[in-house]
Amino acid sequence: MSADSPKVVLVTGTSSGIGLAAAVSAARAGWTVVATLRDPGRAGALRAAAAEAGVDLDVRRLDVTDEASITSAVEGVLADHGRLDAVVNNAGAGHVATLENESVAEVRKVMEVNFFGVLSVSKAALPHLRATGGRLITVTSVGGVIGQPFNEAYCAAKFAVEGYMESLAPVAAAHGVSVSVVEPGAVATEFVANVGIDLETAVADAGVYAPQLQAYLARTVGQFTDSAQTPEGAAEAVLEALTADEPAFRLQTSAWARDFVGIKLGDLDGSAVLGLTRGWTA
Structure with missing residues (x-):
């Protein structure tokens, strides 16, 4: 491994959105980028963006819920590039439901992708x-x-990731590894496609929670449509975490995201957060 060779970063979930933008921006910054996705057949947009930016990407399969796939991808990076300098855990899936209207098995599936998938990739990469x-x-x-209302399972998974990484950070730092989390707000990707639901059907099936779900969906779809950040803008925070001399543990991707999480971080009794989110379902 030569100190002069380009640094290598593995990015998960690069078929669209932040993962795609982060892969391309890292390549433009001079990194060797291994851009992974569960289904390489969906790499068309990724390859087109790379071609438009004039960069090369090493596109590979990696399913974060498949241990064999993770092992194969990491071992392949080492075999072909000789080093691994960074991992960007981006792969994940949205989910909208509330506890009475979903099974515990569905919650476990959300955790499998958004939490255990992150842990599995990180564990394979850490050595x-x-x-x-x-x-x-x-x-x-x-x-x-x-x-956030109707995001109980999704938020639980993301809370778990943040807690795990915050706890891991000082342990990893003692061995020279920097740990960071990047916190986007609404990003201009397909909200409905990401959560995988038909909105009308979801409301019709929501039972006593239908009015609250309808209000939440109207608010959230509007936010993604009218005031969302671009994936490229969000990817700037990922690039900062990759390239800063001493990256922060927690990076928000926009001024709105900084203000939003600031409500929680200064909310000792929880009243500010609940006062805000109750209004989303009214």
């Missing part, structure tokens, strides 16, 4: 990040700081 004094970066969400 190699120790060897390079590397960086472990996880894209979480403002929903990993403030719980």
Whole structure:
């Protein structure tokens, strides 16, 4: 491993959105980027963005819920590039439901992708990040700081990721590995496609919770439509975590995200957060 060779970063969940933008921006900044996704057949937008930016990406399969896939991807990076300097855990899936209207099995599935998938990739990568004094970066969400109505399972997974990484950070730092989390708010990707539901059907099936769900969806879809940040803007925080001399543990992707999570971090009794989120379902 030559000190002069380009640094290598593995990014998960690069078929669209922040993962795609982060992969391209890292390549433009001079990194060798291994851009992974569960289904390489969905890499068309990724390859087109790379071509438009004039950069090369090493596109590979990685399913964060499949241990064999993770092992194969990490071992392949080491075999072909000789080093691993950073990981960006971006792969995840949205989920909208409330406890009475979903099974515990569905909640476990959300945790499997958004929490255990992050842990599995991080565990496989850590020995190699120790060897390079590397960086472990996880894209979480403002929903990993403030719980949001009808996002109980999703927010629980993101809370868990934030707690795990905050706890891991000083342990990893003692061995030269920097740990950071990146917290986006609404990003201009397909909200409905990401959560995988038909909105009308979801409301019709919500039973006593239908009025609250309808109000929440109207507010949230409007936010994603009217005031969302671009994936490229959000990816700037990922690039900062990759390149800063001493990256912060917690990075928000916009002024709105900083203000939003600031409500929670200064809310000792919880009244400010609940006063805010109750209004989303009224």
